[in-house]
Amino acid sequence: MLRIGVISDTHGLLRPEAVERLRGSDRILHAGDIGAPGIVEALAALAPVTAIRGNVDRGEWAEGFPEIATVQLGGLSVHLVHALRDLAPEVRADVVISGHSHRAGVERRDGTLFLNPGSAGPRRFRLPVTLAILTVE
Numbered sequence: 001m002l003r004i005g006v007i008s009d010t011h012g013l014l015r016p017e018a019v020e021r022l023r024g025s026d027r028i029l030h031a032g033d034i035g036a037p038g039i040v041e042a043l044a045a046l047a048p049v050t051a052i053r054g055n056v057d058r059g060e061w062a063e064g065f066p067e068i069a070t071v072q073l074g075g076l077s078v079h080l081v082h083a084l085r086d087l088a089p090e091v092r093a094d095v096v097i098s099g100h101s102h103r104a105g106v107e108r109r110d111g112t113l114f115l116n117p118g119s120a121g122p123r124r125f126r127l128p129v130t131l132a133i134l135t136v137e
Contacts, residue, residue, distance in 0.1 A: 001135060001136070004026065004073060004078075004135070005022035006028075006031070007022065007043070007117055007132075008032060008054075008097075009031075009102055009121050011056060012034075013121040018131055023046055025046060027049075028043050028046060031052060031054070031081075032054025032055075032080075033055065033099060034051060034053070036061075037061040050080065052082060077094050077095070079091050082100050083099075084098040084100070084114070084116070096112055098114070099119070102119035102127050104118030118131070
């Protein structure tokens with residue numbers, strides 16, 4: 001079994017509750033809007049991290065993060081894109097992870113799992129603070 005922590009839209013705030021929930025993950029995926037240097041490094045203290053850049057990730061510190069990424073985890077192809085509207089039509093993946101909307105959601109379309117972990121950073125738009133755990137068996 002593979003435990004994948006999925007987080008997005010931290011906007012420079014890594015809550016202690018998020019760190020505790022992500023502890024024990026085999027891998028952590030950050031779907032953008034990291035918000036500040038140091039967030040990914042703090043997550044990397046818990047597990048290996050794949051992170052992409054979101055629309056608020058600007059400046060020299062963010063230049064090393066790609067805008068999209070595809071990783072193979074537990075035999076699945078997992079594609080990360082910050083805003084789902086930017087998903088290229090030719091992308092084929094078992095799982096597509098996005099952020100940006102701050103709304104958590106899970107949906108299966110044409111055999112692909114679409115997962116948005118919501119926002120784990122500062123509360124915005126009266127939405128709850130959320131993240132996701134993806135388990136691959």
